[in-house]
Amino acid sequence: MQRWKINLSVLWLGCFLVSAGMTMITPFLSLYLQEDLGVEGEHNIALWAGLIFASNFITSFFFQPLWGKLSDRYGRKMMLLRSGFGMSIVMVLMGFAAAPWQLLLLRMLNGVISGYIPAAVSLVSASTPKERMGFALGTVQSGSIAGTILGPLLGGLMADHFGYRPIFYITGGLLFLASTLSWIMVKEKFDKKAAALSAKTSMLGNLKKLMRIPQLPALFSVTFLIQFAMLSPMALIPLFVARLHGTSEDLAFWSGFVSAATGLSNMIAAPLLGKLSDRIGSFRILVICLLGAGIMFVPQAFASSVPELLVYRFLLGCFIGGLTPTVNSLIRRYTPDSSVSQAFGFNSSSLALGNMIGPITGGALSGLIGIEGIFIVSAASLLLTSLWTYRSLRRAGMGAEGRTG
Template identity: 30%
Template sequence: MSKREGNKVGQNEQTAERKRWPLWKRNLAVLWVGQFVVTLGLTGTTPFMLFHIGRLASGSESSIMLWTSVALAGPSVTYMLTTPLWGKLGDRVSRKWMFVRALVALGICMLGMAWAPTLTIFVLFRLLQGGLGGIYDAAIAMIAVSAPSDRKGEAIGRYQQAVTAGGLAGPLVGGMAMGWIGSGIFLTIAGLLTLACSALAWILLNVPAKLCDLTAVTTDQSLDAAAAPNDSAELGSESKPHGVRASMLYFWYHRELKYLLAAGILSKCAATALAAIYPLFIQENYSSGPAAPRMIGLLEAATGVGALFGAGRWSKKGDRKEPARLVINSLCLSGLVIFLQACTPVFTVLILTKLVQGYVFSAVIPLVLRSIIQGSARGRQGVNIGTANSLLVTGQLAGSFMPQIILSLPSVIHGIWGIGILPLIGAALIRSQAIGKKYTERRRNKNYEHETRSNVR
């Protein structure tokens, strides 16, 4: 074989390898590993936050509970405030470096929490974790510009599986680490692994030279295109809104996205409230003794397994079917499953309903984000995703306060029935938008036919 033929064979092999393992899949693998490590480290300490704070605090039990609540809720608040800004910066600078930056910040925060000498410094690093993180938004924005338009839903679903897998493994690994090496050493190892992932992302992540999503700006995107900053002289124009304000206006005037986001917020609220109230539900209806924690652990594991299988499957369907219709189906099934849980007297059946709950709930957020990515103008994906996730966090915060309202009801079962109504309200909102859209189109067609007949006459 000649040298030229040998070079040609080598080039053909490289081309075949790239087809089997294209750039967007290589990027997705790096994003997946980084998200899994971060979720593993953070969820491995969250269930045992009370014990870690108890070692740092010296006050009464009520003060320890207060500090624990601040440490748990604080990152969500700072995340909600800063994530649109990181998304905007990613659109202007580099989505790759936003992902690397988030990994470095989270790794340093984990190390800071592990070696915090006082409770104040520990809570400060928890707040910084939420404010400086934003790894999820950076990864979704990276997927938006690297995955093909007909595979974006599948890519988001696979990435969502990293969150679910890390959430499943985190409490298990963290629980074992608490007894063997302690939470401080566990956080140190997780922080070092996160920093190693940042180096891996720095080396392996690549943004395609020609962006894959060349979706034209449709009429539904007219406000986004008009309001969004671009790389022209209009950046300095004061007559057009830009940044987070432009994203908020875009969501408000885009009827479908507005109702999809509202449904996502209600879904987040229901999922968070359900997780918070379930210990009381188990104690009231099944067991109030030592078996209660094991039951709760089994139920949470079943929910995670269902979400792990559901995220990818629903997102693949979203690439072939209308996402809004799939979200309606998943929300209706979610409400039905929650109602069944309130009426189930057998614990084994309850585990099956939690498995189904994880499966159907896993559809909502990836499909909502996919719709936002598909509707966003080029150069606006990051800030739109960041703003959307900031809005979705409000549902999580609202759900964390719902147990206080449910405790005032005669029974926890009544509270679960109320939680089950939330997904149904979200489904009704999206369906009402679809009905209104069809009515408007029919009316427009009739007016057009009437004008055409008048002109003929």
């Protein structure tokens, strides 16, 4: 097998395990806080769950640029192994947490050392022949998506059979295995001398340059608002499922199933909406999907059973599938070739910011307006974002793209 294919196969597995490991706790985090860590009261549980879920993104937001710089200087494989082995250790330690603040600190530490997937994507792009680049990057990305989809479902199944704490040990062991395989089997050609001599660029200077392109500030803001609306109710869904389910039997499984449904429809819809955007324009798809996602949050607040909620979450994912890909497509279209990586980097920061603020806001507001109210807030956020996106991006000159396709 050619070297780039070996790298791709191993890193696909690694991205799958990392994404699955990061999302396995979603179905039972609230239950883990309540039953194992002694947190009482729905509002307190929701607040702690929101903080713990978001903490990983908070530290990741600040440290990802640092790891990116070190990757350019010392090599992508070194950053890959640093992140993989580090996260495997932290994940095992989470299973020994005796209080919610300990789990919070460990999630923050996990965010500090994270970065396996960006390093894997960068390494694949550097080792793959140009004529196979699209296939390789699409394949490694599919590993991440598959892990995100199956992680909550696997976490729910294992929680029902093994309890909550063993899942952290299992996940840590799988991450250690993936990192070991990467260490032994992945090869990288990296010229450290050339990297040391390369010109140092200022991130602030590049940011100022990109912000002068009128479409980009709007697109960065849209990314933040999308993630804020999507993540606000995420940590609260297990509590909502528990209320609808009415029994503890298979509760973690149903929580995982509800979480996985959105990811499954997202994965199915994304390529179909991508093809449609080539015909009618990314701008139109972005606005339509924002409207559709906002509308699909409303019936979730009034769901009376788990199967009903499952249907609404699946339909929501159909619209979500058109959001991030179209934003990325538009960013690529309006960014100079010399600054594409920087633009996507700043867009990733916007995404992380939405990931961290959304759950915290959802947890804080849940005591005032309830879980159902958070669904309505998310719906209003996306609907207002669709209106603001239409007006701001048309004003920036993107309307013509939407008309001509």
